[in-house]
Amino acid sequence: ISQKHVEILGNKYPVDEVTNVTPSILSKVPLRLHTKPGHPLCTLRGLIEEHFAGFSHVSSFSPVVSPFKNFDELSFAKDHPGRAVTDSYYVNKDMMLRTHTSAHEVEMFRKGEDKWLLTADVYRRDEIDGSHYPVFHQVEGARIFDATPEGVKAVEEDNERLAQQLAKSNIEIEDVPHVSPTNPVQEGHDPVFAELVAKNLKLSLNGMILKLFGGGASKEPLKVRWIEAFFPFTSPSFEVEVLYQGKWLEILGSGVVVKATLDTAGVQNKIGWAFGLGLERIAMVLYSIPDIRLFWTEDERFLSQFKAGEITTFKPYSKYPACYKDVSFWLPAETSLHENDFCDLVRDTAGDLVEDVKKVDQFVHPKTKRTSVCYRINYRSMDRSLSNEETNQIQGQVVSELKSRFGVEIR
């Protein structure tokens, strides 16, 4: 990035030595797929919102947040790996692209919202393949109750109602204790209340999972399992997996909101739960969408297959041919080159024409002790046939960018 500012959603941000957002990443920010009627991500979001009727639904927050909001406010440790520039996108040292929708928890609670859902695009630096893309979408949901005897009664009644609904349905749940020594109640929480809240979380989410995954004609029960987890901003914490087409699919993280989050939001005498789920993962299995990049295509053969509000099976259309190109180089001795830096460079140069990047070889030269790596880039367009000349030209750009940005020596 040569200019002194980057512009995101009409705002200008000065760049500095930390800046690592790339033009191809920034080009995704205005697209907001989760708000495009008929788009599978938008339909899935709608179904989840339908399940959480009575909750307020928000989807308008900008992805540019401070690291404080993304991490510190949520009790992340100062040395948490997610903060690294190799893992997250920084606009500059003061601002970043949110890595999860939890970044808005404090803000939502501060508004006085007791039951809310928030859907948004989130950004993480990652390798490139058919199921990883550096931009994806999450739904965050939360519900808090008054920490009073009336609050306890309200949760108990709600749990009773939810349990009755589930009792009639074909779902088999493998559970873990609501609290345990390895998944403890927070200091300052009444253990009985915390357990009721964790139970409310599980019942609410089991209902949502049943709505999303339980639609099949199968007589087999839908299998769901709850697993102990860890998040800095919930305790106890849980992950949920769903058995779908023979595979356990991890779909969400959740837990009882830590007191510190609510304190920061100025919310007193409340206790509640939160969850966060990734829309792409779920949409890929529900719609049988084989490649995560398809969500971003403008090909009518993709978009015309979907109807707002309906989950249907995607019929793959023929892929255009793939074209593989290798690049081998000596890693520079003085600067470090993280795999994510390489992936971003490729994506930045080739955009969505790159389907996959794999490290196919690495060795240390016995005499010079220098490290050589070889990456194989799989080029394929979603929308047309790439000629060999065109691919060679893009590969040439990748190679020259590699040399100029990282000073590597091509072999």
Ligand code: PHE
């Ligand atoms: N933000 C977490 C993630 O992205 C998910 C989560 C949300 C976990 C809310 C607990 C509570 O992995």
